[in-house]
Structure formats: structure tokens, C-alpha cells
Amino acid sequence: MSLEIPQPFAGHPDLTVEITTGTEHWRAGEIALAVGGDGRVEVLNRRAGEEQRFSGRLDASDVDALGADVAGLRLPGRGGDTEPDETPVLVAVRRDGEVLSAGEAWDGRRYEDARLDGLLRRFDAIVSDVTGGRLPYGDEGPIG
Amino acid sequence: MREPAAASERAPAPQTRRRSPPQPAAEAERILALQRAAGNRAVARTLATLARTPTQVTNANREERRAGLGAIAWTSAYEVDFVGTECRLNINAKIIREAGVTEAEENSVKSVTRAEFLRIWDNKFRLTESGAATAVYTLRVNVTYVTSGEHVAINLHPGTGHDNRRKWFVNSNATDRAHELGHQLGLLDEYVDPDVPNRATATSPGVHSDHSIMGNYYTEGRAAAEAKLRHGQRIAAHICAATGRTFTASMAATPAPAAPPPAAPAPAR
Numbered sequence: 001m002s003l004e005i006p007q008p009f010a011g012h013p014d015l016t017v018e019i020t021t022g023t024e025h026w027r028a029g030e031i032a033l034a035v036g037g038d039g040r041v042e043v044l045n046r047r048a049g050e051e052q053r054f055s056g057r058l059d060a061s062d063v064d065a066l067g068a069d070v071a072g073l074r075l076p077g078r079g080g081d082t083e084p085d086e087t088p089v090l091v092a093v094r095r096d097g098e099v100l101s102a103g104e105a106w107d108g109r110r111y112e113d114a115r116l117d118g119l120l121r122r123f124d125a126i127v128s129d130v131t132g133g134r135l136p137y138g139d140e141g142p143i144g
Numbered sequence: 145m146r147e148p149a150a151a152s153e154r155a156p157a158p159q160t161r162r163r164s165p166p167q168p169a170a171e172a173e174r175i176l177a178l179q180r181a182a183g184n185r186a187v188a189r190t191l192a193t194l195a196r197t198p199t200q201v202t203n204a205n206r207e208e209r210r211a212g213l214g215a216i217a218w219t220s221a222y223e224v225d226f227v228g229t230e231c232r233l234n235i236n237a238k239i240i241r242e243a244g245v246t247e248a249e250e251n252s253v254k255s256v257t258r259a260e261f262l263r264i265w266d267n268k269f270r271l272t273e274s275g276a277a278t279a280v281y282t283l284r285v286n287v288t289y290v291t292s293g294e295h296v297a298i299n300l301h302p303g304t305g306h307d308n309r310r311k312w313f314v315n316s317n318a319t320d321r322a323h324e325l326g327h328q329l330g331l332l333d334e335y336v337d338p339d340v341p342n343r344a345t346a347t348s349p350g351v352h353s354d355h356s357i358m359g360n361y362y363t364e365g366r367a368a369a370e371a372k373l374r375h376g377q378r379i380a381a382h383i384c385a386a387t388g389r390t391f392t393a394s395m396a397a398t399p400a401p402a403a404p405p406p407a408a409p410a411p412a413r
Contacts, residue, residue, distance in 0.1 A: 023337055023338070023339070024336070024338075025335045025336035025337065025360050025363070026333075026335045026337070026360060026362065027306070027362050028362070047363065048360065048363040078212075078213045078214060079212065079213065079214050080214040081214040081215045081216070081217040082214055082215075082216060082217075083216070083218055083308040083309050083310060083311075083327075084207075084216050084218065084308060084309060084324075084327045084332070084333050085306070085307065085308045085309075085323075085324070085327075085333065086216070086306075086308060087306045088339070107306050108308070108311070111311075137304040137305075137315075140362045140366070141362065141363065141365075142363055
């Protein structure tokens with residue numbers, strides 16, 4: 001099943017795209033990016049029982065680009081066997097908190113799926129920008 | 145600490161033997177007898193080495209995830225050879241450079257990874273053999289970069305990303321690669337993962353927070369990450385199964401000195 005989101009995304013301030021990667025007790029922890037149709041951005045990082053939050057904004061063109069990345073994306077789920085240390089990826093589209101469309105995959109899938117890779121590259125770039133480069137890869141150690 | 149790539153590579157690599165073919169037993173015995181008579185012990189030792197074939201050690205590893213998710217599953221593989229008082233464990237690793245990775249970056253990753261792998265794993269365990277002849281071996285480890293005959297093929301990607309046993313990134317830290325090579329030794333992760341029943345919480349049986357190289361050293365401190373006795377015991381069990389011999393693992397009394405950190409680049413002038 002493919003993810004559905006009205007286009008252009010920036011025309012829908014009631015919608016939010018959420019992309020979550022990682023797991024709380026390994027490497028930089030779980031990183032949840034939420035981008036609203038109005039351009040608001042929040043990053044929540046959970047790591048070993050602690051959490052930190054970052055916020056920022058995207059302009060309308062970047063919001064629309066993210067929406068285009070998500071629209072029609074097919075995520076295969078996490079049913080297949082994997083190597084150790086594989087990273088989960090969850091994507092959801094919400095309207096006022098209610099899930100409209102959602103899917104999941106292993107991060108390793110991005111090397112076989114150019115669309116997923118494109119979405120995760122955008123995720124990396126937005127998270128890096130909003131967190132000043134501390135996430136998704138640059139930070140380690142206990143939070144705080 | 146960098147070394148030329150050529151010094152660390154060989155090809156083809158061994159599932160059987162990479163040096164000259166083994167001497168037929170009778171011929172080897174005849175030569176050995178001659179050398180013994182001649183008193184040429186060095187030649188005899190060389191011939192004995194040539195006649196030895198490393199034992200291939202493999203293990204199917206599996207950790208279940210919760211219902212609906214695939215398992216964590218992989219086959220670990222390496223070779224061991226017993227030389228004097230050492231059990232020499234070697235991983236033949238083939239690095240496949242992805243687009244955007246330079247040869248210099250590949251060589252750097254190889255060099256720092258080997259140094260960190262040895263810092264964590266080399267000379268950390270003793271294997272005591274029981275049975276007909278009791279002997280104690282120091283477990284020495286190495287990773288040899290090969291172009292064929294590999295125990296594991298690893299795709300080296302540019303930039304940063306999530307490393308695993310078969311996928312490395314140029315900008316990842318070398319401790320992660322020593323951790324991933326730990327999986328190649330047949331070791332399981334030891335950090336909390338809610339998707340894995342055996343490691344679902346901090347009190348789950350598969351979770352250890354004692355500065356394990358297989359645990360969450362990101363929070364506990366990367367510099368303090370180390371090999372644990374339970375790792376040596378699991379490695380010993382796999383070696384027992386492959387060799388048909390019986391070994392008991394213990395920690396080495398005097399660990400090898402830590403490798404010095406890679407030299408920092410000289411400041412630009």
C-alpha cells in the first residue's frame with residue numbers, strides 16, 4: 001500500500017508528515033521528525049531514557065518537496081530477516097493527530113529503493129539543519 | 145598507523161589454502177625426516193606450516209524479533225589455525241568500494257578498522273584445551289583484506305550512515321566497525337531493542353550494560369568499550385564445534401597494549 005498525502009503539501013497546514021528512524025538505545029537513539037504543512041518542523045530525539053527537542057521552519061517549496069517525496073511511496077514493511085543493527089524507518093501522514101496513511105521499512109531498503117533513499121536523504125538534511133548538525137549522525141553520548 | 149594497502153591484501157583468499165598446495169603426507173614426512181636428520185629445524189618448521197590448513201569456522205546466528213517482524217539472522221565465518229601457543233583467528237574481508245569513495249578513503253578505513261578491531265579483540269582471551277593433551281592458547285585475531293575468497297563482503301559507502309556487518313561508511317567511527325566485525329565472530333548485540341524479546345528492556349537476559357563492545361557504548365562511553373568473557377566463551381564454542389576439540393575460554397591476564405590513536409593531520413601552515 002502506498003502512502004497518500006494531498007498535493008501540494010504546503011497547502012494543507014492541518015497535515016503533518018512524521019518520519020522516525022533509529023532505536024532509543026543504540027547510536028544516536030530514536031529520531032522523530034515532524035513537518036507540518038505550514039512549515040513548522042520539530043525533531044524529537046530519544047536516547048537511553050533521555051530526550052531532546054529541536055524546532056525550526058521550512059519554506060513552502062521545501063514542504064512541497066517533502067510531500068512529493070512521500071506521495072505514492074510504497075514501504076514494504078519490516079517482515080524480512082535482516083543483518084544485526086538494522087535501523088527501522090516509520091513514515092506517517094497525520095491530520096490533526098489522526099493517522100491518514102503510514103508505512104514502515106528497514107533503512108537498508110534505501111539501497112534498493114531510490115524513492116526511499118531520496119526521502120531519507122531529505123530527512124537527514126532537514127534534521128541536520130534543524131539540529132545544527134548534531135543529528136542524525138553527529139551526536140553521541142548521554143543527552144544533557 | 146597507516147599501512148600500504150598492498151601489505152594488507154592478498155588474493156585469492158582461502159576457503160582451503162592460499163599458499164602452495166599441501167604436500168602429500170608421505171612426501172612431507174620424508175622431507176621432514178630428512179630435515180630433522182640434517183638438523184635444519186627452520187626448514188622443518190616451514191614445511192610443517194605449509195602442510196597445515198586453517199579450520200573454517202561458521203555459525204548460523206539468529207535472534208527473533210517480535211511477531212510480524214523479520215528475525216536478525218546471519219552466518220558468521222572466519223578461519224582459525226593453531227600455531228605454537230596461539231590460536232590465530234582470521235577474517236578475510238572483501239571491501240567493495242561504492243561510487244564516491246576514493247582509494248585513499250578505502251585504505252584509511254581499512255587501516256583504522258584493523259587497528260580498532262585488534263585493540264578490542266586481539267590477545268583478550270585464552271583458550272584452554274582439555275582432553276588428551278591439555279594446552280593453553282592465546283586467541284589472536286586479525287582481519288585480512290582480500291579480493292576474493294572472502295568470509296564477508298562489505299560495501300563501503302561515502303559519507304555517513306548506519307553501519308552493519310556488510311555495509312560500512314567512510315565517516316563512521318572505527319569502533320562501530322569493530323562492533324560489526326564482532327558480529328562476524330558470531331556475537332549478538334547486547335543493547336536494548338524493544339523489537340527483540342530477548343533484549344526488550346534493560347533487565348532482559350540479552351542486555352548487558354557493562355561497557356561491552358556489543359552493547360550501547362554510545363551512552364556508556366566508546367573509549368571504555370571492551371570484549372567480555374562471554375564473548376570469548378561464545379567464540380570458543382564455535383571453534384569447538386568446527387575443530388572437534390574442547391576449549392574453555394578465560395580472559396587473558398595481560399591484554400595487549402592499546403593501539404595508539406591515528407595521528408592527527410598536521411595543521412595547515
